[in-house]
Amino acid sequence: MATMNPSAGLATVQREIETACRDAGRDPAGVTLVAISKTFDAEAIAPVIGAGQRVFGENRVQEAKAKWPALMARQSGIALHLVGPLQSNKVRDAVALFDAIHSLDRDSLAAALAKEIARQSRRPTLFVEINTGAEPQKSGVKPQDADAFIAACRARHGLVIAGLMCIPPFDEAPAPHFALTGEIARRNGLALLSMGMSADFKIAIAFGSTHVRVGTAIFGARGTT
């Protein structure tokens, strides 16, 4: 798996996204592929940039900071998304580097983001992460707390919330989790849905996903991290 050709993986995923959109009666332009390049080095990422991919996702601020500035210096127009948990002490770096943050899940982080957004005059697209499975070990806002949290982000912190993100429990059918996330987004007037990974992005597209986060199906299997 790790020796697979990432640009071939990219082409396959692009085709599958188009097919899933056609099956769902959706315009493929409404689905952004976020290529999740965590754990892969510049050498593995460069051919995917060469094949035309411009939106990438990472799950760690430090790792992204170490590898992306050089890649971005060689290719303009790259958008970087943070899809992993964000610690408050990394917010300054995150706002400086990322164009979107998918893991807003607590009041202290909302406050820290609001402060840095004002300080840096940068406005990353913000997704609130919903812990749809209410899994205790997982980050994200519980579904029953989502409306109040989104309202507080807006009213108390003045943040523009663009959408929601979810990671369904590993051992459950993802569809009900995607449906629930879609419902919460609709009733809060949120247009964007970050849903779907390598194993389930086609299902996520059927449930209205606008951002699919696909790593393994493009880059191959990761080491254990």
Ligand SMILES: *Cc1c(COP(=O)(O)O)cnc(C)c1O
């Ligand atoms: C790693 C990761 C992905 C990509 O997962 P794959 O199964 O490799 O496609 C998507 N979303 C998040 C939050 C991740 O951490």
